[in-house]
Amino acid sequence: MLVFVTGFLLACNFLFPQTPRSVSEPVVPRPTKTGSQASDIPEAAPIGFSIVRLHPEDGDLQTLLAAEAKKAVELDRMLIVEFDATWCPPCRAIDEGLKTENELMLAAYDGTYIVKLDVDEWGWNGRSVQDFRFDGIPVYFKLDAKGQQTGEVIDGGAWGEDIPENIAPVMDEFFHRN
Amino acid sequence: MKLPLWLNVLFVIMLLSAVSVSCTTASSGPLALASFTENYVGVSIYLEHDSAGNTLLSATFTPPDGHHVYSKDISVNGVMGLGRPTLLELTENSQITALGKLIESAPAQEPDFEPKELLVYPEGPVTLSLPVELPPGNDWIDDQLKITYMACSAYQCKPPVEGKIVPVRIPGAQAFDGQ
Numbered sequence: 574m575l576v577f578v579t580g581f582l583l584a585c586n587f588l589f590p591q592t593p594r595s596v597s598e599p600v601v602p603r604p605t606k607t608g609s610q611a612s613d614i615p616e617a618a619p620i621g622f623s624i625v626r627l628h629p630e631d632g633d634l635q636t637l638l639a640a641e642a643k644k645a646v647e648l649d650r651m652l653i654v655e656f657d658a659t660w661c662p663p664c665r666a667i668d669e670g671l672k673t674e675n676e677l678m679l680a681a682y683d684g685t686y687i688v689k690l691d692v693d694e695w696g697w698n699g700r701s702v703q704d705f706r707f708d709g710i711p712v713y714f715k716l717d718a719k720g721q722q723t724g725e726v727i728d729g730g731a732w733g734e735d736i737p738e739n740i741a742p743v744m745d746e747f748f749h750r751n
Numbered sequence: 752m753k754l755p756l757w758l759n760v761l762f763v764i765m766l767l768s769a770v771s772v773s774c775t776t777a778s779s780g781p782l783a784l785a786s787f788t789e790n791y792v793g794v795s796i797y798l799e800h801d802s803a804g805n806t807l808l809s810a811t812f813t814p815p816d817g818h819h820v821y822s823k824d825i826s827v828n829g830v831m832g833l834g835r836p837t838l839l840e841l842t843e844n845s846q847i848t849a850l851g852k853l854i855e856s857a858p859a860q861e862p863d864f865e866p867k868e869l870l871v872y873p874e875g876p877v878t879l880s881l882p883v884e885l886p887p888g889n890d891w892i893d894d895q896l897k898i899t900y901m902a903c904s905a906y907q908c909k910p911p912v913e914g915k916i917v918p919v920r921i922p923g924a925q926a927f928d929g930q
Contacts, residue, residue, distance in 0.1 A: 660834060664908070734863065
């Protein structure tokens with residue numbers, strides 16, 4: 574009798590568990606696209622470095638990067654691709670450091686040619702950004718004279734909180750080593 | 752060995768009582784409606800009763816380690832375009848009726864960075880709960896909910912999920928209360 578009772582109770586608990594019960598199929602994750610308004614920062618900063626923003630309607634990314642690489646070589650500047658977005662506070666903090674002409678940031682960016690790509694326009698690890706792979710923004714990829722990735726990448730994890738005192742030394746090292 | 756009749760009756764009474772208590776207790780747990788992970792944030796949506804017996808539609812948002820999501824009270828377009836609110840919303844044609852405003856499991860706080868109005872929840876999971884009334888009856892029906900969020904750390908962001916429609920199958924009020 575006791576065995577029967579115990580078995581019945583176990584069966585009841587099994588059939589009516591207290592943990593959440595799933596009543597619908599899990600939703601399949603899919604990429605999300607968001608609307609945004611591009612907030613371009615100046616096309617060319619006043620001293621020491623260049624910033625351009627490319628848009629998908631301008632053409633194929635690799636072709637565009639090859640063209641930008643030529644310009645970077647002519648200016649003797651290091652070509653960098655940055656992925657950002659208008660809704661990204663850390664991205665905004667970095668832009669603010671440049672817009673307000675923070676001396677540390679200006680020194681770190683000196684000699685660079687930054688190509689900005691908005692993830693709302695270009696997608697996130699999608700076909701249009703080819704083999705650029707990342708899981709957060711902002712993120713920076715170093716490119717060679719032909720516009721190909723060198724394999725050197727840096728993101729905010731390298732400097733922590735987004736203040737020029739943290740960002741600038743790390744960026745300086747990344748942009749200017751080699 | 753043959754047991755006396757009164758002992759057999761006692762066993763049966765104990766058995767029925769135990770089954771009743773066990774099954775009643777089991778039904779007081781949350782009822783999972785949907786779960787998914789998108790843009791690095793896990794979301795689970797469920798129905799539950801609060802301590803007063805009211806029905807709550809809840810969603811728990813679990814961002815990656817070191818990341819936070821933003822206050823339910825910031826604008827849908829963020830603060831100066833930055834960030835996105837964390838929201839659990841009923842869709843226009845939903846058969847669920849909201850009885851109040853969203854309740855947050857932890858108060859949002861001022862961030863360490865500018866703009867200070869861009870309130871964030873503490874790092875880790877946060878749950879939003881909406882007091883609701885389910886449609887009457889014992890039937891289960893198809894419905895849809897709307898989810899919005901975005902996760903960032905102090906130095907990096909994941910892409911936002913904005914107004915994602917999540918299909919759910921919900922019980923009628925009697926079906927949920929009677930479980």
